[in-house]
Amino acid sequence: MATVNLFFDTRATTENETVRRVGIIKIAVTHNRTKRLYTTGIKTDSDQWQSLPKKGEKLDSRVKDEKRLKLYADIYSMPNGFYRRAESIVEALGANFDFEAFKDAFDNWGIEKKVEAEKTDLLSTLSTKSETLLKNGQVSHGTNFGALSKSLQRFIHTLTKSECKEYGLSVGNPRNPQPLKLEYRHITPDFLKHYEEWMLHEGKASRGEPSQSPKSKPKGVSITTVSIYTRALRTLFNEAIEAGIIKQETYPFSTRKGSTKYVIPESENIKKALSRTDIDKVKSYQPEPDSMEQRAHDLWLFSYYGNGMNIADLCRLKQNNLTKDYIHFERAKTKASNKKKPVIISVKINEVMARILSHWGNLDKSKNAYVFPFLNNSMDAAQQKQTIHQVIKMTNKYMKRVGEKLGIEGDLNTYAARHSFATTLQRTGAPISFIQSRLGHKKSSTTEIYLAGFEPEQESKFLSEL
Structure with a gap:
């Protein structure tokens, strides 16, 4: 353990002070046979130094000289005397003592370290x-x-x-x-x-x-x-x-x-999932070929069959996310927070999705090319966001019209595709843990928000057993 002593340093005194035998009192700290000096800033003469106890011994009660009393207090008073603070720092550092840490604590003693403004x-x-x-x-x-x-x-x-x-x-x-x-x-x-x-x-x-x-x-x-x-x-x-x-x-x-x-308030969870009957209506709907309505309808179906993939992730898909039968991707929304442990979602490509890829897919099949021709590699993040926003806006616009034609109540938007995917799995008996993995959620509580509950006929069946 480091030791603390006093040292009377006369090396930096002027010629006049040398004549008067003046020096500076310093704290000498020794650790592993290495000694370092730390100034107290106190100048005194050799007579005062000689009369000063060197290890904290009590001053003779008969001493009345104010200079000697003040010098003793400056060095040994508790807890702020220079010798006492040095002892406290050494004791606090213990086995972790090093001279740099000691100097920092000694120089900043009594100064509360304030966080930068x-x-x-x-x-x-x-x-x-x-x-x-x-x-x-x-x-x-x-x-x-x-x-x-x-x-x-x-x-x-x-x-x-x-x-x-x-x-x-x-x-x-x-x-x-x-x-x-x-x-x-x-x-x-x-x-x-x-x-x-x-x-x-x-x-x-x-x-x-x-x-x-x-x-x-x-x-x-x-x-x-x-x-x-x-x-x-x-x-x-x-x-x-x-x-x-x-x-x-x-x-x-x-x-x-x-x-x-x-x-923090929780927003009211408005169920967005469609009933089984309404989902079947959307599936069987025949939009005008090669129209904006067909594009919106196909993107909605691709999202629904694609594990409820949101349109932002759909737009960001690249050719290297595709294999012969699967799509493997990471949600953009959670990518930054999952750097250490990426959550990869795998989607089985069914016949409907394959048709949509063939019809609307990008002609460029190079690995770094986007699957759908909405984005390109020259766009920055802001341009990509704006383009995705426009794709979502147009999809919702035309799907709203589809919903009106089919007599579907509520919004037939891109959110409904994702929520309907989750709720359909729930209604077929899939456990929440399975639905959670398909949606790419970290917590099951997030998945539960997506679930709309049971169909009226299912509720009647369950209640009839009471």
Whole structure:
């Protein structure tokens, strides 16, 4: 274990100080036969040095000289005297002692290490997070974090002075000249509850219309948007705790209903799956050949038969995802979070899917070419997202018309294809674990959201057994 001693260093004194026998008191630390000196910054003469106890022994009670008493206190007082702090550091480091760690602790003794301001600045963190995700091609997530930042800034500008004071904020309205600053410490359960209420009533961002006019009525967002934004905030808190930026006790979220902390709202689960009868209607429908209606109908069927593959993944399929009888792919939505353990989904290509591939597939069959000719390798992530959005929009537009022609109630959209795939498997008796693997979900609870329940005739059959 390292040892601590005092050292009187006269080497750096001036000629005049040498004559007066002046030196600097330093802490000498010895470890594994190596000695290092650490200055206390205290200059004194040799007489004072000679009278100073060298190992913390008590000073003679008869000593009345103020200089000697002060020197003794500066070196040996508990716990901040230079000798005492050195002893404490050595003891704390124990078997892990090294001179670099000792120097850092000795130089910064009594100074609380503060986390860099930019790491506690939530708006700055949101901006960095958004830029990083967008750069990595995760356009949806990146856009959400950017939108959250703007939403929080709009919310803060609506707060009164008393509300700002309550949350510890230094800015309450646009006329306040102070720069807007939001830190993790400001996000309390009460802040989040207030933010949710504001979002539901007036949190919708304007899109160029004169909604800033005093006469215009504010519009709220959906509970789903509230959930998306607050889950994004929760993600930042989890990352900040893991990085040691904030402490666990400051965490404002809870999953337990009735908790005094903030519970993220769950959007109402509106069942999107079709009945068996409606699915059969869609299958047997004959659209006009080579029309946009046929393309929409075929993409819907491809999604349905393809393990409920969403249109974004369908558009991103490449030739190297195909084998003779199967499609093997990884969901774009979860790809970034599954880097260590990729979840590969395998889809058996049936006759309907094979026909669709033959009819609408890309003529370029090289390994890196896209299966469907919606995307190309020259597009960046933003262009791909925009194209996929347009494909989904047009598919939903024409499938809505198909649904009206067939008398199907509800939206016959791309979501319905994925939900209907899951629910059809459930109704045939497939276990949730099997459906979960087909959909590529990490948790069975996510899969359960997709399941619409049983057909009326099945319910009657089960209940008749009571």
